[in-house]
Amino acid sequence: MEIRRDYYLEKLIKRKNNGLIKVITGIRYCGKSYLLNNLFYNHLIESGVDADHIICFDFYSGADLYMIGESHHQILIEKRGVDPEKFMAYIRSKVIDEGMYYLLLDEIEELDCFEAVLNGYLRKDNMDVYVTGNFAKLLSKGVVTQFAGRGDVVHMYPLSFAEFMSVYNGDQYAGLDEYMLYGGIPWVVLCENEKEKTSVLQFLLNVVYLRHIT
DSSP: OOOOOHHHHHHHHHTTTSSSEEEEEOSTTSSHHHIIIIIIHHHHHHTTOOGGGEEEEETTOHHHHHHTTOOHHHHHHHTOOBOHHHHHHHHHHHOOSSSOEEEEEESGGGBTTHHHHHHHHHTOTTEEEEEEOOHHHHHHTTHHHHTTTOEEEEEOOSOOHHHHHTTOOSOHHHHHHHHHHHOSOHHHHTOSSHHHHHHHHHHIIIIIIHHHHO
């Protein structure tokens, strides 16, 4: 089941080719990656962009890291970020003409020196850059200052009640009760029963949110 996030998708569409780095921030699991890699990707394809001119890279993906000669396990052991030279070499191998390329980069804060790398891409007339990131880490790195006014931030929230109701099978009063009890995290909303919803919320609270606050 797909939950449309038209409000945020329209924000990205309006920012296409504006010469700035589009930075999608928000709490974990609010839907940033899905917005970028599914909804916006599909928009680009439907608007006529060739698939080979859309470069997607997830810095949390073992498969993506393998493509550039990196290992998530090794990165954890060495307590470092992804090697920017390896990543930039991969991007160079994908950009083979002067046409417009769309870079969709997920969890950008995992890339060492990502501010300098992205600022370098701003100088390319045929690159339009979109990134998602851990809000806490981006704030701690002073992302707005680092991009020197060239970052365009889209702050994303969990599902609104209207978005929740677009996939809820029931009337608005029962929907409001469930929305107020379990919230609007898409992962939780798509769980099939109360036990699953409770388990996911406990995981998010204990493993994700409290750790980030700390």
